[in-house]
Amino acid sequence: MSTLELRALGRSYGTHAVVTGFDQKIASGEFVSFLGPSGCGKTTTLRMIAGLDEPTSGEVEIGGRLVSAPARGVFVAPEERRLGMVFQSYALWPHMTVGENVGYPLKLRGVSRQERDAAAARMLELVHLGGLGGRQPHQLSGGQQQRVALARALVMEPEVLLLDEPLSNLDAQLREELRFEIKDLQRRLGVTVVFVTHDQSEAMAMSDRIIVMREGRIRQVGPPAELYGHPADLFVAGFLGLANVLEGVVESSGSESCRVRLSGLAGQPVVDCRGAVAAGTRADIVIRPEHFEVAPGETTGLVSGKVTRVTFLGDRVDCRVASGGAELRLALAAGSAPCLGDTLALRARDAVAFAQGPRNG
Amino acid sequence: MSNRMRHQTAGIKPSRSGWASPAALVGAVAVGLLLYFCVLPLALLVKHSFQGGDPFASYRLVASRAANWSALKGTLTVASGAAAIAFLLGVPLGWLVAATDLPGARSWRSLLALPYVVPAYIGAVGWTYLLSDRAGWLNRLLTEGLGAPALPVSIYSLEGIIFIEGVFFSPFVLMAVAEAVERIDPALEEAARVSGAGPVRVWLDVTWPMVRRAALGGALLAFLGTCASYGVPAVLGPSARPPVSVLTTRIKGYIDLHTTGGFRQATALSAVLLLAALAFPLAERTSGSDSRSAGSRPAGRKPVALGRWRTAALAGVGAVFGLTTFLPILALLISSLMENVGRGFSWENLSLVHYWVVLRRPEAGLALRNSFLLAASAATLAVGVGGTLALMQARGGLRWGWVLTPLAWLPYAAPGTVLAIGAILAYTGAWGINLYGTLWMLLAAYAAKYLALAYRMAAAGIEQVHPSMEEAARISGASRLRSILEVLVPMVRGHLVAAWFLVFMPSFGELTMSILLFGPDTPTLGTMLFELQSYEDPSAASVLAVLIVAVILLSNALVRRLSGGRYGI
Ligand SMILES: Nc1ncnc2c1ncn2[C@@H]1O[C@H](COP(=O)(O)OP(=O)(O)O)[C@@H](O)[C@H]1O
Numbered sequence: 001m002s003t004l005e006l007r008a009l010g011r012s013y014g015t016h017a018v019v020t021g022f023d024q025k026i027a028s029g030e031f032v033s034f035l036g037p038s039g040c041g042k043t044t045t046l047r048m049i050a051g052l053d054e055p056t057s058g059e060v061e062i063g064g065r066l067v068s069a070p071a072r073g074v075f076v077a078p079e080e081r082r083l084g085m086v087f088q089s090y091a092l093w094p095h096m097t098v099g100e101n102v103g104y105p106l107k108l109r110g111v112s113r114q115e116r117d118a119a120a121a122r123m124l125e126l127v128h129l130g131g132l133g134g135r136q137p138h139q140l141s142g143g144q145q146q147r148v149a150l151a152r153a154l155v156m157e158p159e160v161l162l163l164d165e166p167l168s169n170l171d172a173q174l175r176e177e178l179r180f181e182i183k184d185l186q187r188r189l190g191v192t193v194v195f196v197t198h199d200q201s202e203a204m205a206m207s208d209r210i211i212v213m214r215e216g217r218i219r220q221v222g223p224p225a226e227l228y229g230h231p232a233d234l235f236v237a238g239f240l241g242l243a244n245v246l247e248g249v250v251e252s253s254g255s256e257s258c259r260v261r262l263s264g265l266a267g268q269p270v271v272d273c274r275g276a277v278a279a280g281t282r283a284d285i286v287i288r289p290e291h292f293e294v295a296p297g298e299t300t301g302l303v304s305g306k307v308t309r310v311t312f313l314g315d316r317v318d319c320r321v322a323s324g325g326a327e328l329r330l331a332l333a334a335g336s337a338p339c340l341g342d343t344l345a346l347r348a349r350d351a352v353a354f355a356q357g358p359r360n361g
Numbered sequence: 362m363s364n365r366m367r368h369q370t371a372g373i374k375p376s377r378s379g380w381a382s383p384a385a386l387v388g389a390v391a392v393g394l395l396l397y398f399c400v401l402p403l404a405l406l407v408k409h410s411f412q413g414g415d416p417f418a419s420y421r422l423v424a425s426r427a428a429n430w431s432a433l434k435g436t437l438t439v440a441s442g443a444a445a446i447a448f449l450l451g452v453p454l455g456w457l458v459a460a461t462d463l464p465g466a467r468s469w470r471s472l473l474a475l476p477y478v479v480p481a482y483i484g485a486v487g488w489t490y491l492l493s494d495r496a497g498w499l500n501r502l503l504t505e506g507l508g509a510p511a512l513p514v515s516i517y518s519l520e521g522i523i524f525i526e527g528v529f530f531s532p533f534v535l536m537a538v539a540e541a542v543e544r545i546d547p548a549l550e551e552a553a554r555v556s557g558a559g560p561v562r563v564w565l566d567v568t569w570p571m572v573r574r575a576a577l578g579g580a581l582l583a584f585l586g587t588c589a590s591y592g593v594p595a596v597l598g599p600s601a602r603p604p605v606s607v608l609t610t611r612i613k614g615y616i617d618l619h620t621t622g623g624f625r626q627a628t629a630l631s632a633v634l635l636l637a638a639l640a641f642p643l644a645e646r647t648s649g650s651d652s653r654s655a656g657s658r659p660a661g662r663k664p665v666a667l668g669r670w671r672t673a674a675l676a677g678v679g680a681v682f683g684l685t686t687f688l689p690i691l692a693l694l695i696s697s698l699m700e701n702v703g704r705g706f707s708w709e710n711l712s713l714v715h716y717w718v719v720l721r722r723p724e725a726g727l728a729l730r731n732s733f734l735l736a737a738s739a740a741t742l743a744v745g746v747g748g749t750l751a752l753m754q755a756r757g758g759l760r761w762g763w764v765l766t767p768l769a770w771l772p773y774a775a776p777g778t779v780l781a782i783g784a785i786l787a788y789t790g791a792w793g794i795n796l797y798g799t800l801w802m803l804l805a806a807y808a809a810k811y812l813a814l815a816y817r818m819a820a821a822g823i824e825q826v827h828p829s830m831e832e833a834a835r836i837s838g839a840s841r842l843r844s845i846l847e848v849l850v851p852m853v854r855g856h857l858v859a860a861w862f863l864v865f866m867p868s869f870g871e872l873t874m875s876i877l878l879f880g881p882d883t884p885t886l887g888t889m890l891f892e893l894q895s896y897e898d899p900s901a902a903s904v905l906a907v908l909i910v911a912v913i914l915l916s917n918a919l920v921r922r923l924s925g926g927r928y929g930i
């Protein structure tokens with residue numbers, strides 16, 4: 001267990017900057033996710049922590065030890081960083097048994113064969129694969145292979161555990177199961193975890209904090225609930241959870257909030273939004289599907305629209321509503337399901353406004 | 362593709378102290394050996410050919426001799442003829458074994474490709490028993506046995522040389538065609554059938570256009586291979602009437618003069634012959650043999666039903682194999698077992714006496730030992746250096762990594778004769794190193810010549826291993842060298858073993874370079890066989906030929922065994 005500090009970390013290939021100014025402190029025992037769309041530099045950042053890639057600028061410190069600092073000529077080889085890592089492809093060695101795979105890090109440290117076997121067996125027990133040490137990796141299912149990779153990464157009690165999209169090759173059910181197993185292991189062992197994923201639900205389910213990345217830069221850092229409720233910008237709002245992104249003109253503005261008249265929708269919708277945007281300017285408005293409610297009877301100041309699709313999801317109903325030229329997405333309580341073709345008057349319980357700037361992407 | 366490119370650069374990076382690390386040291390040694398053994402000889406050869414006050418003096422001298430022009434004409438004639446024969450044999454045979462329900466198609470494919478691993482000069486020696494003017498067994502069968510009017514077809518002729526070269530290079534076309542046929546999406550041919558085309562039309566309109574390129578590439582390889590070939594014209598050419606001379610034998614003739622002038626003309630002729638290497642990459646690419654090491658593809662296509670032609674096709678394939686490959690090898694075997702060749706076939710004439718006599722000669726023991734030692738060392742060296750270079754190219758993250766491939770291929774593309782002349786220039790006195798007359802000289806030439814085969818095979822193996830396999834070992838605590846030795850090498854072991862035999866087999870019976878480089882203490886099986894054949898004792902020569910063929914076929918069987926049939930012939 002140990003802290004991890006990344007200072008102004010950067011990586012570029014020629015003039016192409018892949019990661020820029022990545023600055024973050026990760027506490028001992030913390031579970032942090034790098035979340036962002038594919039190609040945003042998550043893997044590159046993780047590989048720089050691991051020592052599999054060298055930064056072109058900035059510094060990496062693991063447990064107070066400087067391991068990468070190109071400006072100071074410091075580079076500690078990956079084998080000397082005492083890390084555990086799980087690769088997207090599992091990277092189990094086909095010429096070794098499952099037990100030998102798990103025991104290999106100990107072998108490299110000169111641990112005797114007996115102790116190695118015992119430790120490997122213990123680790124396999126821990127990941128619910130007790131007794132499978134004699135198998136060949138290819139004899140295991142995908143989920144089991146992933147567990148072996150996890151056991152191998154944890155066997156020497158690493159300071160930091162790095163996980164690069166470890167669940168993306170598994171089917172949905174297994175993914176969910178393993179999420180909790182990984183989380184559980186982390187809590188029990190108290191290891192610091194950096195988890196790379198492009199799947200927001202994975203990140204939200206597991207992380208103490210999420211670092212949202214885009215185009216090689218950090219966009220926002222915080223606990224999942226905070227990112228969901230208080231996204232720093234439209235990108236974060238859209239990337240975490242479902243969001244209706246609308247446009248409007250700010251009518252009046254307070255210190256923490258503003259009132260916005262939505263454009264492009266049927267009715268005369270006016271919503272109160274969190275976020276201060278100057279009166280008279282245009283703003284982007286984010287409304288989560290679960291924040292719409294149906295207002296029976298009233299129409300003034302509300303969105304009106306026609307239900308175009310209703311999907312029953314058990315605990316709730318997913319509705320699409322056409323209003324003006326736009327399509328809204330609603331998550332309504334299962335009991336209050338409208339019918340296809342109904343005209344609804346909608347009110348937003350919660351909305352966030354962002355000033356419209358020069359958009360970057 | 363882009364993913365692979367990324368891994369190449371995103372692979373394991375050297376640490377700051379990278380140049381002192383053991384892995385970097387191994388890499389530096391491999392590059393050093395590559396430059397010294399593969400690049401230097403050919404560079405010196407070209408340089409030497411332009412030496413003197415008038416840089417073109419050697420060329421002028423060479424051009425002024427009519428004999429050289431006739432050698433050039435001989436080379437071009439033999440090579441064109443051989444390429445044509447290889448094409449005419451390889452295209453139908455390749456199609457038959459790959460696309461049709463020919464009985465035993467897989468075995469036929471291996472059998473027909475046998476000349477790929479057996480040296481052509483051994484075939485030539487075999488044929489001398491069958492078709493020499495009057496004494497040849499086939500000639501005698503025709504004239505005495507069948508009472509045909511004396512019409513001896515002699516293998517000692519231009520046509521004979523062309524025939525043998527064509528047969529021995531036909532596997533290049535056969536394999537190229539067979540693999541091209543397998544790459545065709547069967548739906549394309551089926552679509553043509555459904556559109557109303559008959560089988561012949563389908564072949565002409567769909568199959569052939571997709572196979573043509575590979576077939577022509579194979580024929581070009583046969584052409585270049587024949588240009589570079591020494592053994593067959595050397596065995597048969599001098600006794601032909603009129604004698605057949607080609608560039609390789611002419612170069613050997615200049616070397617045998619043992620004069621400075623002779624050597625300079627040899628280098629000039631070699632530089633001309635080296636031009637053939639320029640066409641080599643094109644031939645490799647179009648024939649598809651640069652991707653051959655990927656192993657055979659799963660056969661997903663439904664074989665074309667030959668119907669009533671099946672028996673005829675079988676007979677044809679059998680006849681071709683029998684006449685081109687089986688018969689000369691059988692002739693060698695029989696003649697090696699005949700106590701007195703002149704006495705004809707009879708049980709009393711059968712004996713192992715030649716084996717006994719040959720193997721008791723100290724020279725033969727020496728040659729056998731040398732050939733084994735050289736082939737095994739060359740194979741080990743080529744796999745070590747080739748594997749390291751392939752690794753550097755794939756994982757080194759080197760900006761100049763791409764140059765390694767053409768450099769490793771250079772000696773393979775160059776005719777053996779040319780490489781040997783370069784080796785003489787490079788290793789007899791340059792920088793105080795004189796390897797002349799030592800086994801080192803031969804080892805350097807063999808390893809350089811066949812490095813490319815090991816390199817390609819190793820590269821194909823490494824390509825199949827995702828870099829994260831080694832990275833996982835690094836994270837686990839392994840140094841770079843250890844991650845390579847304990848993770849990568851075991852994972853590509855099959856490829857490395859195959860690579861070893863791919864170098865061992867041609868080295869074991871090598872003649873072209875050996876004949877120029879061997880000394881009194883360093884005979885090889887190839888050089889000894891050649892001398893016995895030319896001067897004293899054909900029976901003893903056939904004993905050695907049988908030994909060479911047996912070892913090569915055994916090696917080939919071993920590769921097939923070890924690789925589960927993926928590699929070897
Ligand atoms: N060796 C390289 N050369 C050039 N660009 C690279 C290289 N490696 C990665 N990149 C680029 O860096 C960006 C980030 O890649 P990566 O970190 O793998 O993204 P992520 O893991 O977030 O999907 C991508 O746009 C990729 O094209």
Ligand SMILES: [Mg+2]
Nearest residue numbers: 039042043165
């Ligand atoms: Mg990634």
